Amino acid sequence: MHETKIPFGERDGTLFRAYEVENGLRCGCVCPGCQQPLNAANNGEKVVPHFRHAKSNDCFDGFREGVRRAAVALIAQHKHLMLPALIETVRVATQDSRLLEEKVELQPVATTADRVERFVDLDGMRGHAVLHQSDRQLIIRIKLSSRMEHERYRLLKGLEHSSMEIDLNHLTLEQINDPASFEHAVLHDPANRNWIRSIRGERLAAIAQQKLQSLAVELNARSQLEQAERVAAEKARQIELDKEKAELQLSLEAHRARQRQIATAQPATEQDNTVQGRAELIAETMLKALQAWGGRAVECTACHLLSPPESQFCLYCDASASTVNPVTLSPDIPLTIHKRMRCSAKPTMSMKSVPRLLLRPDLKASAGVLITPALQKDATQ
Ligand SMILES: [Zn+2]
Ligand SMILES: [Zn+2]
Structure with a gap:
């Protein structure tokens, strides 16, 4: 379970993996969550190196805090990150309830920041990292639980900047201990990240929406015209029918008169x-x-x-x-x-x-x- 095996120990403000320090209490590390001493377990051949609290306590943040800080440190160091893909469908209904659709798509693409801020307070919420690129900002959340954080997403969507989430919840201790795997997961893997708010995606969606709306206006006008033509044709047909009926009635009356005349003879x-x-x-x-x-x-x-x-x-x-x-x-x-x-x-x-x-x-x-x-x-x- 994540909470008992802790991948990173902290010493003098720096994070270490268990195999980078001496075994046991001699590691001199504390828990990144509760700051209590840790025991390093890096001796056994079958044991994946990890830390444990030296004294059992109710700290559950050791795993999350360590992984999150290590991930943010990587982002700050590289200033380079794969952005998530975006696939969205914009829909506009016409008056006759036809649904017009247009796909908005952003491919996963790498971005480079001018600078990276770590753990930034944003209206009472923590941005784990904020990438600055000229006047634009990208807020990054590192997800380390399986919960959906709807309230947090709502708050982030209310901010004027793009925001994304990197989900590291499913990383194993082995993957975290392997620097290359961990770096790939944090910086490059397009499959574990998604947009919370994409300003660029919204702009593309707005363009698509506008395009569909003008198409809908055009289609609505055309169908109104067709409807008017149908009504006019139906009216003309009715007039023609009425005329035929009246003519038939006249002919019938003339016919009856003729019948009466012949009947006398x-x-x-x-x-x-x-x-x-x-x-x-x-x-x-x-x-x-x-x-x-x-x-x-x-x-x-x-x-x-x-x-x-x-x-x-x-x-x-x-x-x-x-x-x-x-x-x-x-x-x-x-x-x-x-x-x-x-x-x-x-x-x-x-x-x-x-x-x-x-x-x-x-x-x-x-x-x-x-x-x-x-x-x-x-x-x-
Ligand atoms: Zn702890
Ligand atoms: Zn007859």
């Missing part, structure tokens, strides 16, 4: 409003389509009678559910029409949907009031 008979009579009418309009309309017609979905192919509405009924669908008639219809009608459900369905026809079809193949001028031309060709 061609009223439906009682026979037309029976299943048998309706079957005959359906058959007759089919024959008429073949003879007069070139085999083409539209069929009413309500009364199932065929109207001339260009008709927008059924000529014979005013059923609200009536629409007309184009049909093409086969030339062999006259041979099979009676058989077809006997097994067709259409006459019954016709009677159900349209109990009373408005008028009866003009069954003469020659021009009648029911045939439009265009169709008259077709019929005479």
